[in-house]
Amino acid sequence: MGQYFTFAKTAIKNLFSKPATTSYPFEPAVYPERSRGHVEIDVDLCILCGMCMRSCPPGAIEVKRADSVWTINRFDCVQCGYCVEKCPKKCLSIVPGYQEPGAEKYICEFKVPVKPAPAKPAAAKPAAAKPAAPAAEAPKAEAPKADAPKAEA
Numbered sequence: 790m791g792q793y794f795t796f797a798k799t800a801i802k803n804l805f806s807k808p809a810t811t812s813y814p815f816e817p818a819v820y821p822e823r824s825r826g827h828v829e830i831d832v833d834l835c836i837l838c839g840m841c842m843r844s845c846p847p848g849a850i851e852v853k854r855a856d857s858v859w860t861i862n863r864f865d866c867v868q869c870g871y872c873v874e875k876c877p878k879k880c881l882s883i884v885p886g887y888q889e890p891g892a893e894k895y896i897c898e899f900k901v902p903v904k905p906a907p908a909k910p911a912a913a914k915p916a917a918a919k920p921a922a923p924a925a926e927a928p929k930a931e932a933p934k935a936d937a938p939k940a941e942a
Contacts, residue, residue, distance in 0.1 A: 820885040825868035832901045834880035841872035860898045863888040
């Protein structure tokens with residue numbers, strides 16, 4: 790009989806206390822202060838160097854330079870943040886929130902816009918390297934003409 794009274798105590802306590810769950814769909818989720826969240830990329834800054842791919846312990850990130858594609862398998866990612874630390878352009882970040890649940894596993898693929906190579910300005914030659922005026926343009930001393938009469942002194 791004592792076991793029924795312990796259950797009744799818990800039931801009465803729960804009737805008069807606030808619910809332990811949140812009303813998630815109606816209110817935005819509040820994540821704990823130090824939650825890791827998930828990896829996001831700013832594709833405009835990415836140079837497809839592959840440092841994130843090499844530093845990812847589970848191998849969740851793949852960089853295909855030939856196709857200009859950056860992919861992440863969010864189900865393999867352990868949110869360690871090594872990729873964010875190693876990125877030279879700081880285009881990766883960890884933002885609060887988690888991957889939305891789905892019926893099937895999928896890989897997030899991002900097409901990185903190819904940046905045109907900067908046009909190289911015409912290299913200006915130093916003044917010392919410039920040749921002097923061409924010989925054809927240089928003033929010449931006139932040589933006496935062979936058919937002209939010579940002046941006799």
